[in-house]
Amino acid sequence: MSEVRPIQPEPPLSDEEQANKEAFDAYGMRLALWLMDRRVQPVATGSPVAGTWLLVDDPGVLVFTESEFTWLRDRNEPAGDYYRGTYSYMQGALTHDGFVISRDGADLYSLFQRYTVESDGGDPRAVHFYGVFMVQRRGDELHIRNQRTGGDLQARRSAFRPGAAEGL
Numbered sequence: 001m002s003e004v005r006p007i008q009p010e011p012p013l014s015d016e017e018q019a020n021k022e023a024f025d026a027y028g029m030r031l032a033l034w035l036m037d038r039r040v041q042p043v044a045t046g047s048p049v050a051g052t053w054l055l056v057d058d059p060g061v062l063v064f065t066e067s068e069f070t071w072l073r074d075r076n077e078p079a080g081d082y083y084r085g086t087y088s089y090m091q092g093a094l095t096h097d098g099f100v101i102s103r104d105g106a107d108l109y110s111l112f113q114r115y116t117v118e119s120d121g122g123d124p125r126a127v128h129f130y131g132v133f134m135v136q137r138r139g140d141e142l143h144i145r146n147q148r149t150g151g152d153l154q155a156r157r158s159a160f161r162p163g164a165a166e167g168l
Contacts (some may be wrong), residue, residue: 011018011100023051029066033037037136045065046066047065047066047089048065048089048107048109048110048137049064049089049109049137049142050064050065050066051063051064051157052064052065052157052159052160053142053155053156053158054075054155054156054160055153055155055166056153056154056155056156058153059073059074059075059076060072060073060074060075061075062112062122062142062155063088064087066108067082067086067087067088068084068085068086068087069083069085069086069087069115070082070083070084071083071084071115075160083115083116084114084115084116085113085115085116086112086113086114087111087112087113089109089110089111089112089135089167090110091107091108091109092108092110097145107136107137108134108135108136108137109134109135109136110132110133110134110135111131111132111133111134111135111136111144112130112131112132113130113131113132113133113168114130114131115131130131130145131147131148132147132148133145133146135146140156140157141154141155141156141157142154142155142156
């Protein structure tokens with residue numbers, strides 16, 4: 001059983017972190033206005049990403065329910081660092097250049113996430129983020145792109161179950 005440690009307050013942001021936050025907040029506002037202008041509504045149920053997904057080039061695992069997710073950074077350390085939060089999604093991909101629908105047999109989705117870093121380097125702290133991700137699903141494979149950083153993840157559906165004791 002892992003030790004329960006208090007969550008530390010979020011440290012002040014550096015100038016670079018503050019600039020990145022402001023740029024992302026501005027992007028988020030433009031995205032929200034774009035969605036409202038087109039009256040695009042997130043899909044409420046039947047998530048196409050629900051399930052457990054093992055990352056291909058990383059020891060991490062993603063677990064999606066209908067409205068919540070956990071990204072366990074290392075599946076070999078169930079009590080290790082993880083991100084946890086809620087999400088909604090919509091069909092099609094939002095990009096900086098507009099809206100894209102896949103035509104090559106893969107399904108495209110946009111995920112909107114609010115999440116907390118529950119532990120960072122062994123020191124839990126409350127750090128809250130919002131994210132916009134483009135997800136391409138082809139059968140039992142996911143390709144996930146972080147729309148803010150451009151980072152990519154590849155994942156495959158799995159029967160892996162993280163430890164129930166950790167609440168994952």
